[in-house]
Amino acid sequence: MMDWTDRHCRVLHRLLTRESLLYTEMLTTGAVLHGDRARLLAFSEVEHPVALQLGGSEPADLAQAARIGEAEGYDEINLNVGCPSDRVQSGRFGACLMREPELVADCMAAMAAAVKVPVTVKCRIGVDDQDPEESLFGLVDLCARAGVSTFVVHARKAWLKGLSPKENRDVPPLDYPLVWRLKRERPDLTIVINGGIGSLDEAEVHLEHVDGVMLGRAAYHTPAILADADRRFFGADAAIDPFAAVEAYKAYVASELAAGTHLAAMTRHMLGLFHGQPGARAWRRILTVEGVKAGAGLEVIDRALAAVSGLEAQRVPRGLEAGEAA
Template sequence: MTDSSTKYAVSPLPRLSVAPMMDWTDRHCRFLHRQLTRNTLLYTEMVVADAAIHGDRARLLGFNASEHPVALQLGGSDPDKLAEAVRIASDFGYDEINLNVGCPSDRVQSGTFGACLMREPDLVARCIGAMKAVSDVPVTVKCRIGVDEQDPEIALSDLARAVIEEGADALWVHARKAWLEGLSPKENRDIPPLDYDRVYRLRQDYPNIFIGINGGVPDLNQALHHLNHVDGVMIGRAAYHNAQILADADRLIFADDRGPVDWDAVCSAMMAHAETHIATGGRLNHVTRHMVGLFQGVRGARRFRQILSTESTRPGAGPEVIAQAFAEVDLAGLTAAA
């Protein structure tokens, strides 16, 4: 478990994290990712402050202790509500609290939070100040370099200055503008172009603050390149669709060489996790839907995906389906290659 008193600004290690992704990085996804990497910071899906205050807290905020280090991402724009959400979350033991100032979806915009807050750096700063006042762990911001017609040189600097003055411990910057008008969130994944250099320049402006980069990072090799310029790298869709890349993260990113991933142990852990979930009323495919991205390019991977996709949705499907799927993969060859 991460020492929650350690601020990112003095972290001795470059950092890797898996981005918060709505409908994807739930507790089952994070449990899987933790079987592959001991050190990578994992993020929850965004939880709206109102939901944390008024909703089912155990369902929205609960997580398995093995997920540490794990960060909660909150969405909102009301400083008082965000502070209350942080108070509530503190009982669950997160290692970091993050404010969403980057998501461009219509659902987020309608709630006046996410990327549209790039236009209101003073409001974001008040939110961070309120969250910091009640948090015992780092409070961070995930933002864009700008939105719509904003000049990224000005917009990102204004936001960074405002939140750092209020004590933000780190900024994770998605190196692409959010386009809130005229593009769908899907189109915004590729348009406009990424501008990594803008994030690198922000790091030069704030050498004593942790600056992490996000957006279009396909693998750990590119992550290592970015770590020559910034303090941390956040991987999103690539880590979800090809989760196997996380199996090399501890060795390549954290210099933690405690040996390769034990895939038999991963199988056993996921079976036990699924059994617990099913026993509490859940379904197997809630767990296995996050596993289909394993083993790309490995012999037996196609059959692995077929079994998980078809058998896990059948009535009464149990953890044995996971064992059946793993049995189709050339795990011996995979371990030898590692």
């Protein structure tokens, strides 16, 4: 979810679900150790619980980056062993580390020794010609011996050559039963499943077999599905109203606008909020077209809300007063 689940996105998602664990986009150890930490690691207090996801392959660097993340207040440090992009491969991290499970275990041991918050792994079931049963179970067992108890498993292989990152999210077949089996045969571990899960109904089916479900693209493109997560899975009395979430988000937007953040940087994460509802196209159009203009502010969100709530349809279009024909 690189370039997607930034701090603005996470605030919006937190206003839709108060209980679900949120993850940052993946940050490399180099960025954390040598980059602009104030910008890269900043997050709002409302985001808790929130996990920092790291990319790297040097145990010492990962340990130091984990310490920094813990000091910044993150609730969990996660190592990404699943991203298949060329940029990630060239840096020897992400999914290519599925080929080096001993190194991953060394990295996790170093991170676990460095911090008190949980350290977790996000991985694939394998890469290229690996046997998924061997690659997945082997990686998990080595990391478990290094002190890891929680694994997020994208239930697809990654093909490091021949498929683009986008194709790697869709083309390799999903093997949910293998991840279910991992939980069945390693009952002491916390197993979270990921990959191709598009609804809370689907998530509920998986929760009969594993401990948790991670939603990626579905949560981003149709974030309103998160609004019922607390009621369905965490015992809340009612679902969260997306309109109320937008009103709450406006307070955050106002504070960020005052700090110099452009409106479009925040509204781009809202485009799919009313997907499938009347007025959704107008909502997207107003946020997209008007949100990028210089000086755009909260009035853009208000206009978009009016369109999707039906208030826009009740207004007489300018130029049609006084009996003019359309």
